[in-house]
Amino acid sequence: MKISFVSCAAWLTYALIVVPLVMVIGASFTETRFITFPPQGFTFRWYDAALNDKALMGGLGLSAIVALAAVAISVVLGTLGALYLSRTAGRVKEIVSAFFLAPLNVPAVMTAFALLLAFTQWHLINVWGLVIAHAVLTLPYIVRSVLVSLAGQDPAIERAGAILGASPWRVFRHITLPLIRPGIVAGGTFAFLISFNNVPISVFLASPGSAPLPVVLFNRMQWLAEPSVAAAATLTVVTTLVVMLVLERRFSFYKSLFR
Numbered sequence: 001m002k003i004s005f006v007s008c009a010a011w012l013t014y015a016l017i018v019v020p021l022v023m024v025i026g027a028s029f030t031e032t033r034f035i036t037f038p039p040q041g042f043t044f045r046w047y048d049a050a051l052n053d054k055a056l057m058g059g060l061g062l063s064a065i066v067a068l069a070a071v072a073i074s075v076v077l078g079t080l081g082a083l084y085l086s087r088t089a090g091r092v093k094e095i096v097s098a099f100f101l102a103p104l105n106v107p108a109v110m111t112a113f114a115l116l117l118a119f120t121q122w123h124l125i126n127v128w129g130l131v132i133a134h135a136v137l138t139l140p141y142i143v144r145s146v147l148v149s150l151a152g153q154d155p156a157i158e159r160a161g162a163i164l165g166a167s168p169w170r171v172f173r174h175i176t177l178p179l180i181r182p183g184i185v186a187g188g189t190f191a192f193l194i195s196f197n198n199v200p201i202s203v204f205l206a207s208p209g210s211a212p213l214p215v216v217l218f219n220r221m222q223w224l225a226e227p228s229v230a231a232a233a234t235l236t237v238v239t240t241l242v243v244m245l246v247l248e249r250r251f252s253f254y255k256s257l258f259r
Helices: 005-027 045-051 054-086 090-105 106-120 126-152 156-163 168-196 202-203 211-224 227-251 255-257
Strands: none
Touching: 045 156, 045 227, 054 090, 054 126, 054 168, 054 211, 054 227, 090 126, 106 126, 106 202, 126 168, 126 202, 156 168, 168 227, 202 211, 211 227
């Protein structure tokens, strides 16, 4: 059987993504007090240690709060931005589009460093600063996904509602919003995952005593590489996969995002 170069490259890419995850998951079950793969023995005690670790659980709670707040901000601003871009043409559209999508084109470390310099002057090296920075990072995902949903819709539907006497708010609520809901759900899901798992911005902007989960895991790997770190990472990966599968089954947001 002839195997093409593309197939080999695809399988190599899958391996580069999956193998590290398998190693982390396997290391979380080891009986040793240090991370090792293949695991030596089998135990769940490191999961119990992770769940009872105040620093890990505090970081988990902070990451969830920051991600939810960032998604709420980016959903509102991103949806409004996408609606504006879908109804605008010419040079103005290009400028606004470049503004909204700029975080996707700039390395995350550079963005984090720039925000650190600005937020230090504005006294925003705190949770509020984290929320704003994560909203900046996640905004493009909302804009792109909502634009994709709008591209597949017939604008005559909205005009028909307006002609029949519906106010702009009623047109948006009863016509536009249901049409773009899959894009909002898809963009919001990706935005939450990007924010929750973000390392560069969280490392640069985390304040003492309020570190998100990625920062806690990063610090633990530097100074105390216990299997509880692998257990916490495994719980995050499994939770992410479950959420993605449930949302895909409920909203089919992959199809709505790439159709």
